[in-house]
Amino acid sequence: MKKSVILFIVFAFTFSAFAQTKKARVALAEVKTIKNADVLMTENVPNYIKALAMQTKAAPQFANLTQTVIYGGTVSPETKMAMALKIANIYRSRYVQAHVDRWLRASEKGSNLLKGNFNGAEQIAVQYAELLNNNVSGVTDVDFAKTRGFYNDAQIVELTMTVCFFNYFTRFVEGINLPVEDWVLNDKSPKTPENLPKFSTPMARIALVSDGELDAGTLALANLKTQQTAANSLGLGIANSQRAMMRVPDIQLAWRDFGTINRAGWTIDRNVQLQISFAVSMANDCRYCTLHQVQGLRRLGVDIKKLLSMKKDDSALTPREFAAVEFARKLTKSPTSTTEADFAKLRAEFGEQGATEVIMQTGNFAFMNRFTDGLRLPSEDEAVKTYQETYGNDTYKTDWKK
Numbered sequence: 001m002k003k004s005v006i007l008f009i010v011f012a013f014t015f016s017a018f019a020q021t022k023k024a025r026v027a028l029a030e031v032k033t034i035k036n037a038d039v040l041m042t043e044n045v046p047n048y049i050k051a052l053a054m055q056t057k058a059a060p061q062f063a064n065l066t067q068t069v070i071y072g073g074t075v076s077p078e079t080k081m082a083m084a085l086k087i088a089n090i091y092r093s094r095y096v097q098a099h100v101d102r103w104l105r106a107s108e109k110g111s112n113l114l115k116g117n118f119n120g121a122e123q124i125a126v127q128y129a130e131l132l133n134n135n136v137s138g139v140t141d142v143d144f145a146k147t148r149g150f151y152n153d154a155q156i157v158e159l160t161m162t163v164c165f166f167n168y169f170t171r172f173v174e175g176i177n178l179p180v181e182d183w184v185l186n187d188k189s190p191k192t193p194e195n196l197p198k199f200s201t202p203m204a205r206i207a208l209v210s211d212g213e214l215d216a217g218t219l220a221l222a223n224l225k226t227q228q229t230a231a232n233s234l235g236l237g238i239a240n241s242q243r244a245m246m247r248v249p250d251i252q253l254a255w256r257d258f259g260t261i262n263r264a265g266w267t268i269d270r271n272v273q274l275q276i277s278f279a280v281s282m283a284n285d286c287r288y289c290t291l292h293q294v295q296g297l298r299r300l301g302v303d304i305k306k307l308l309s310m311k312k313d314d315s316a317l318t319p320r321e322f323a324a325v326e327f328a329r330k331l332t333k334s335p336t337s338t339t340e341a342d343f344a345k346l347r348a349e350f351g352e353q354g355a356t357e358v359i360m361q362t363g364n365f366a367f368m369n370r371f372t373d374g375l376r377l378p379s380e381d382e383a384v385k386t387y388q389e390t391y392g393n394d395t396y397k398t399d400w401k402k
Contacts, residue, residue: 022095022179025343026352029053034060036067039099040106041193046099047178048169055356058262061254068254069165070103071196073158074207075151077103078110079122083129083159084166090133091335095173096166098180106190121150125159132163136284136373154207157247157375161255164371168363174335175359177343212249240377241288241368259364267354271300272324273361275317278310279325280365283332287400288372289365291383298386307390323349328362 028050031037037045037059053059070077081104088096104110113122128147131138139147147156245252266273274296281289297307309316317325327346330338346355371377388396 022177024051024179025175025177025340025347026051026356027054029059031059034063037063039066039070039103040190044181044183046184047181048173051176051178051356052262055353056262057265058258061258061261065165065251065254065258066169068251069162071193072250072254073155073248075125075155075158075162076109077196078107078113079125080159080162081110082113082118082122082126083162084169086126086129087133087163087166087170090130091170091174093170093174093336095178095180096170098184102184102187102190107192110192124150128159129163132160132370132374133167136286136369139374152207154247157244158251160371160374161245161248161251163374164367165255167366167370171331171335171363171366172359175331175338175343175362176356177340207247210249212253213246237380239292240380241372244371244375244377262360266357268324268350268357268361271297271302272321272358274300275310275321276324276328276358276361277365280328280332280362281369282311283329284365284369284373286365286369286373288377288379289369291379291387294390295383295386298390304390311391320349324358327355327358331359331362332366 024047028047031045031050031053034045034049034053037049049059049063052062070080081100085097085100085104088100101114104114118126124147128139128143131140131143144156147159151159242252245255274293278290278293278297281293294307298304306316314322314325323346327338327342330342343355346358349355350358384396388394391399
C-alpha cells in the first residue's frame with residue numbers, strides 16, 4: 001500500500017508542474033478582495049474564484065466552502081488534501097494537482113505526505129477516496145468496515161464530503177478549462193495559515209452530538225414548513241441526504257450557503273436542471289438521486305410518457321435539453337474530456353453564463369451521487385412511491401438490486 005501511495009504523490013508533483021497553455025472558456029472577473037479566496041489566506045485570487053465572480057454572486061461563498069472543506073470538521077486538513085490529490089491524479093487534472101500540491105507543501109505534515117510518509121488512517125482515507133471517486137457504490141461493506149476502524153461516523157461523512165467536493169471542484173475547473181496561475185506554480189515556500197485548530201483522529205468509536213449538529217437540526221425543522229411548499233421542493237421533508245450532512249455541520253452549512261446563493265441567479269430553468277441531474281444520476285447508476293430527480297420532474301409536471309422514454313434514450317428531449325444532457329454526460333464520464341467544440345455547442349444554446357451553470361449542475365450531482373449512494377442512504381418512502389407509480393410497482397427492486 002505504501003509504495004502505491006508514494007507513486008501517486010510523485011506523479012502528482014511532476015505532472016502539476018508542467019507549463020500551462022490553457023485558455024479559460026469563460027471570462028474571468030478582475031477580483032481584488034474576497035475573503036480567503038486563496039485557501040492559504042494570501043492576497044492572491046485563484047481563477048476559479050474569478051470565474052465564479054463573473055458568472056454568479058456566489059464567489060465569496062465558494063471561497064468559504066473550499067476553506068471549510070479543508071480546515072473544517074475534525075479530520076486533519078492534510079489528510080483531506082491527500083485525498084484531493086488522489087482524485088486530481090485519477091482525473092489527470094493539472095489545475096487541481098497544482099493547487100493541492102501547494103497546499104500540502106505549506107505544512108511539515110503535508111510535505112511528509114508528499115514524500116509518502118503515511119500512517120494507517122491516512123492510507124485508509126486515500127483508499128476510500130479512490131474507491132468512492134471511481135464508483136458511487138465502489139466502497140464495499142468490507143472497505144467501509146476498514147474505514148470505520150480509524151474514523152467514527154461523523155468523520156466518515158466528512159471523508160465522503162471531501163471526495164464529493166473535489167469531484168465538483170474538478171469538473172468545474174476542467175469544464176471551463178482554467179489555466180494554472182503563475183503564482184501557484186512559482187510559490188516555492190507556501191505557508192499554512194496561522195491560528196488554525198490542531199487536528200488529530202480521535203479514538204472515540206462514536207461521535208458525540210455537537211452544538212453545530214443541534215443547531216443545524218433546529219434550523220432544518222424550523223424551515224421544514226417553507227421547504228414543503230416551495231416551488232422547487234421535492235416534498236420529502238428533511239431529506240436523508242440533509243440529515244447525513246448534519247453530522248459535519250460546518251461543511252454542510254458552507255455547501256448549503258454556496259448552493260443557495262449560486263442558484264438564486266441562474267438562467268437555466270428548473271426543468272433543464274432536473275434533466276441534467278437525472279442524466280448524471282443515471283450515468284453514475286445512483287439509486288437515491290435518480291429517485292429524487294424523478295420525484296422533482298413529476299412535481300414539475302413532466303409527462304409520464306416522457307419519463308418512460310428518458311429512461312431508454314434521448315428521443316423525448318428537446319434540442320435545448322439534449323444540449324445540456326450531452327455535455328453533462330461527457331463531463332461526468334471524464335472531467336478533462338470536454339473540448340472547445342463541446343463547450344461552443346453548449347454556449348451557443350445557453351450563452352456563457354448558462355453554459356457555466358450546466359457545468360455547475362453537473363458538478364452538483366458528481367457531489368450528491370457519491371454522497372448518497374456512497375453512504376448507502378435509504379430512499380424516502382415518497383420518492384420510492386413516485387418511482388413505482390412512474391415505472392411500475394416492481395421496478396424499484398429490479399432497477400436497483402445491488
